[in-house]
Amino acid sequence: MAGDGPGGGAPLEALAQQQQQSPPPAQQQQQEGKEPKVAVITTLGCKYCKATKAALQGAGIAFTEYDLGQQLEVLSQVKSATGQSTVPQVFVGGRLLGGASDVVPLAESGQLAALLAASQAPPLPAELQALLPRAAAAAKAAQQQAEAAEGDPQCAQHRALAAAMRAALGSPGRTFALSAAADWLSKSQGVPTDGAAAALAQLQSAQLLTLPDAPATAVSQRLLATQPRAAALLVADAPAPTQWSQPLNGRFEWFGGARPAAEVAASLRGSILNLYDKHLTDGGKKVDYARLKADPAWQEFVTATAELQKVDLAQLASREERMAFFINIYNALVVHALVVFCPGEGTLGRLRWFDNISYLIGGTRWSSNDVEHGVLRGNAPSPASLFSLLGKPQWAGRTFKAGDQRAALAIQPVDPRIHFALNCGAASCPPIKLYSPETLEFGLDAAARAFCASEVQVDGAAGELELSMILKWYGPDFGSRRQLLDFLAEHLPEGPAGELRQLLATRPPVLALARPSKATKPASKAEVQLNSTLAPMVVLAGINPLANFLQGQADYFSTLGLPQWLVQWGHPGNMAVVLVAMGCYGSGYLGWRIRLSDDAGEVATAQDLHPKLAIGMTAFFALGALGGSMSTLMQGKDLWSSSHFTTGIIGLVLLGLQGMLSAFFDDDPNARGLHAYFGTAILALFVIHAALGLQLGLSLSA
Template sequence: MPSAGSEFGTATAVDMDKPKVAVITTSGCPHCKRAKNLLKEAGIYFQEYNLGQAPDVLANVKKLTGKKTVPQIFLCGELLGGADELQVLLSDNSLQTRVESNIASDALPAQISDLFESLDVSDKQLPSILLPYLPSDMSEEEFACLDGISLRLSSDRSFHGRHARGLFGRSKGDAPISGRSVVDWLVENEPTAGGDRGKAEALCKRLAVARLLEPERGGSESAGPESGSFRVPYAAMRPRLGKPLNRHLEWPAPARPAQEVAEALRELITALYDKFLSDNGTKVDYDGMARDALFRHYVNSAAELQKVSLAGLSREQRMAFFINIYNAIIVHGTAVYGAPTSTLDRLRWFGSLKYDIGGAEFSADDIEHGVLRGNRPSPASLFALIGRPQWAEGHFKRSDPRARLAIDPMDPRIHFALVCGAKSCPPIRVYTPETLEEGLDAAAAAFCEGSVSVDKANRRVELSMILKWYGQDFARSLRERLAKVAEFLPDHKAQDLKELLSGGAEPTVEYTPYDWGVNKK
């Protein structure tokens, strides 16, 4: 369901009776964030309709307006455009003048308002982050209290430095801690234990029941907490690079259907992304994200992926699932490790960010090249680098059971949907099996509109490096690739490109240097 909210800068009481401006947005959209900030700075009262959780409604809105991207900004029933058009209208005060001169009327056209009538526009709550693994004999209040204790325990670096018993090469987060040491810490540091060892032992047991302490495999629960050893999940939330990011605790129950799990994770990660996205929509505060309670809950929820079943998913379901999981793992990994700073770091990074999905490890590279690109070699593989990608084997070996998940036929529009954390990457978006076609179309249109330049007079076309690295995914020849790109462009730009291709020699193609600078505050 969409959520609706009103915001204003210096609006008068009369203005606030009925907003004349409406903004249709989605969570995590940098252009939406920029548009809202521009309106607030200008003191223009507006109504926001966040359709991030109502992709079917958003698809209908796009059909009615003919505009594939968000934000979509309306004044008294008239579509003004997106963030760029808004900035132009605000720069010469023409929007402010039109707002003041227009008599009160609905901000949205009637056809679009009608789409919202049957929907609950109250704020949508995030999916439950406790219930999937909340023990039957534990209240949410007790869990929240234990959650705080576990977080304080995991944050005590001096404690982990003294008591973590890792073997050579194991990180502190991976290393088990003796139950006696945990009880000692609770006696000394936890007020609810009151310095009483019996109460501390009882707390230790409840922490284990809640999976906020993870017993070492093979340990005996009946022997008592002091005789065993544990891992502290929050301390293991930063595993050694190359270890799965969601294996800090073992998911204790059967998982929900894969699409349901992915949807819950998508809602959490887009809420985090939106929360820490700067007002101008250009940077993300990943450090702040990593310290936020919602991020810890996201990481715990991601553990459910360990037990999902991918069997029986349709092509569209697999595509939506893995696009969303890829984008989530990139945001997750950037918050935990920071972004790579060199070419060699990047090559290692995308192959080392991993989730345990259904009992198998999937890196970001596995998801992109093995699944979404239909089991094709990476552009960084040896044969691809020498211009002979057809000689290379697939990303997954034939004997690898993960190869059965490869998307066939692959859809090159995925390259406009995958987030890599760099400034030149597409923004994070929401994808569902039901609206996958519309979502990929919108991603392609938004990316190409901003990154493809057509100079008809000089017969020159400027493209993103993505279209060079992955050119073979779009078409074999350059002319065919350009024709494919034309499908994603606005009408006037598409027409110019088609005319260049229809007569004379191929246009000169230049590729814009890729900005690998991280979109980090």
Template sequence: MSSSVVVFTTPGCPYCKRAKQALSEQKVPYQEVDVSVNTELRAALKEATGERTVPQVYAKGTLVGGSDALLAKIADGSFTQLLSQASSSQAALPNMLSKAVQAADAAAAATSAAAPAAGTSLPEALQQVLSALSDPQSGVQRQPGSSSKPPSFTGKALLDWLVQHNSSSSSRSAAAAQAQQLLSANAITLVSDKQPSADEVAAVFDDEAHSYALRSEAVRAVPWGAALNTHFWWGPAAARPAEVVAEELRGRILALYDKHLSADGRAVSYAALKQDLEFWEYVDATAELQRVDLSPLSRESLMAFAINLYNALVIHALVVHGPQQYNSTTGRVGFFQKASKYNIGGYDYVLDDLENGILRGNSPAASTIGMLLKLPWLSKGPFKAGDPRAQHVVRPLDPRIHFALVCGAKSCPPIKLYSAATLEEGLSAAADTFCASDVEVDAAAKKVRLSKIFSWYFPDFGADKAARLRFLLPHLPADKQASLQQLLAADPAAKGISVEHKPYDWTINAAE
């Protein structure tokens, strides 16, 4: 390690941001290690610290702890004392952790080299053709666009231009082959009011009936209620496996979220995010979802896919439509049920569809009459009979998904990017972190205070009050667990245990 201080973090974690800001204010150089990707590294960190949460800070081989511990030790001077008293040659990490970091770095390099690429890359020669084609003066002549339509050109006009201006496609057949390559790389896209069939994007049609546009000129602003990833139609290139696409998108949006998170970790500038070119690269990447196939996904892969996309879509919609849409009950209904939408495999999914349709096994939403009356059988899930989306739902549901879809804890679980391989670890950590922060047990008063989530989705956590309280036990820290066990031992049916649900804070952490 090149620095005497190491901070173990995960992207998009406000408490990690706070710890790093505190070190910067003290002018203490540090090395950051992202634990979100590597399972072995997280296991080594948990073994060394006894904690599943991040950040975890080490200085001169000594564990400082999380964000709160670091701030306290800076305030009382013990952190400065630790740095000054330790030997200058003292390693930042214990040997076991240092080796785990080195192994994780090597694994990350190998994984990056082997990762499949999306259908958006072009050979250098074709990139030059595209650059010439795009030139406003000498490129292919476009028909003017509008606020909802990009400038466009016909298939015939494209092939005419390629024949006339490109020596490598002087014949009509060669021009058609080049046009096909541009279409396959999504450098040009078919202009259509509805999603085209595979046959319609199989090749560039040499006629006046089919219009095309440069992807770089796509109109990215989508109307309220339209799928946010349909600003252009994905071409003939096959999409990568669904879980790979979702993991990449979630990784991109997490990095952007982290980039625009304030130094104290308390607010995100969604306005700055909207001006970031990397955000619009993310938006372009979401178009691949139009062609993904959910059929091969296992239950675990489908869960990871839906969790990753749900969390990415929330941020995407907040950036595009603005956080002010979220500030009222009516606005939130529209946000979850209409505005936040992706086209996935040719079908529209709003946030409610991802949560209640896929992840909750097509169960009724919390806002339905049955759930509000605590009679869930009176209502149905979002996917009606005959809906093709009903073929891809998670059964049985895992109630821990609710903690993966919302982070309201005082520290962050180390996984914000899910895969089938890390699902159990991630859900367990998310549940532990959430419950440790949000569950209050008053043994003397025989009272348990819970998040409103446990009321909204009450059937997910157990058939009755006692079962729902027992669900909490493995996810509570030792002191709260002992108190709740004591209450349940004395009252197994929980008839005398009062359960109170705390008001839910819908505040968005927007800087604007």
């Protein structure tokens, strides 16, 4: 794609080795007094744009930059002229040269400099030569207006006063009496005694001062006279969240009303994009989160997030308004949590991270999962839920349960393109990162095209379609398998799209082979989703907290008067069915058919069923371990003295390791062979486990 050429953006390891400060949008890089021969269309917060500019600067090549991120009409005209909707787009000699994957190698090899030496034509094509400078001028005027608003002298005075008060009275988490603040204003700042209350009220209205015991109470002369010992707290000293479960914007209560919800979300997303762009380093390879957190603008962003507490979500009347609002909020929330907490460690930790990080919005706590699955995915279950992993998401519970008023905000029908707006794992960037009802359609379309161009590979000769794991996790959101393939054909670049349509017409269905996303660390949604090969360990981890209650549960069930045959043989009978149906057939037989069968259809069916049945077997074995343990305890036997119990625990651990092996299939061809033989050995262990269980049951009958 030309936003990045077919195949996407340049690998980050091939980019410029040192990031230099980029110029303001549309500022011309002069070289020997001549107009630049290169023009670059970019957008805020795009690492591939940053990488392209770094490569050009490293090669000493002057360029003119046009940031068109929020100019929908101009972006539409650019797409009409170039056929591309992603960025960066680099122009030389009146034609589109390409994106990061095309331009960075040319700049680093010196080929671009040679090309420029022979070029005398203006960089932009004729239809864009007047359009982009006008757009740049409009963007510059808007930027100056925004900077002027931010630089309001009164706001600056309030911040300076709060900083001075903090130096005198404040410290992290420390409150002080209103009277102490009034005395300090009079003695140190020369504020008249009768004017202290008004000065404190101004700080409160500016969200710089709060009354933690009565946050909705306005500071007044009357309050100062009647409650001089009332506790006051500078917002900068409000305790920061220390646990994932604490809302990130709950440090203090927002004073007064809030702006319209859409305006608040857009403002927050714009602030975080500016910070993200400012602290992209090393040629766009990474974000310097330490410097971002130390930036004064970060503290202003953190304070501003509290306004979400008071927004009225009922104002989001249309589908487009709700989608734009929650996409902006999700992306701001994830970056906010990354800066404050860093991502969770390990698969289970990452799942918990997404389920816990949250904002208070409209008086209610919203986790990132609530936003994504509850609203944007139409109140669907998480793809990490057990039944979703087993291929039966319809059996899983909804994100918003019955009676949860948030369910009324769920987007129906689901637009699957939201997954590409929440995750910029593609090798080029959609030009729109700040969504509004007006830019939503253009932005989602561009995001889908950018993702498909780099994350979907079509092999017409082999009749195979190689997909990102995102399309596997969220497959149901795209409809049936055929509907997913039609979606891909619509959004792929022209060449691969033609190959796919030909396959669909001549050799359906296309064999879909899932592969991990190429998303980069640490902010990509793709990284922190559950890899289904690790599901066995997740199941075990989820069951472990119940172990402490086993004896208590056994004591309870012992009081129910259950038939002895059920207590003694119910568990063995159920586990025998699981071992034969899911173990021997699903894991053993189907696993070996994948390796040995020459029938492509049989292999495809086995590839689809094998992991689902293997995960199901592990889940039922883990649950069965609970039932078997209670059965043993109810009959007065010690667990660890039983060889049956010991072999079961060992088998469950080995199943977890077996699942992890599949993560290495793409990197090590020997891993598949090891997986097959190791799995067969585990099944043999469970046959021994079953025999020991039969022996245990018979001994209890004696």
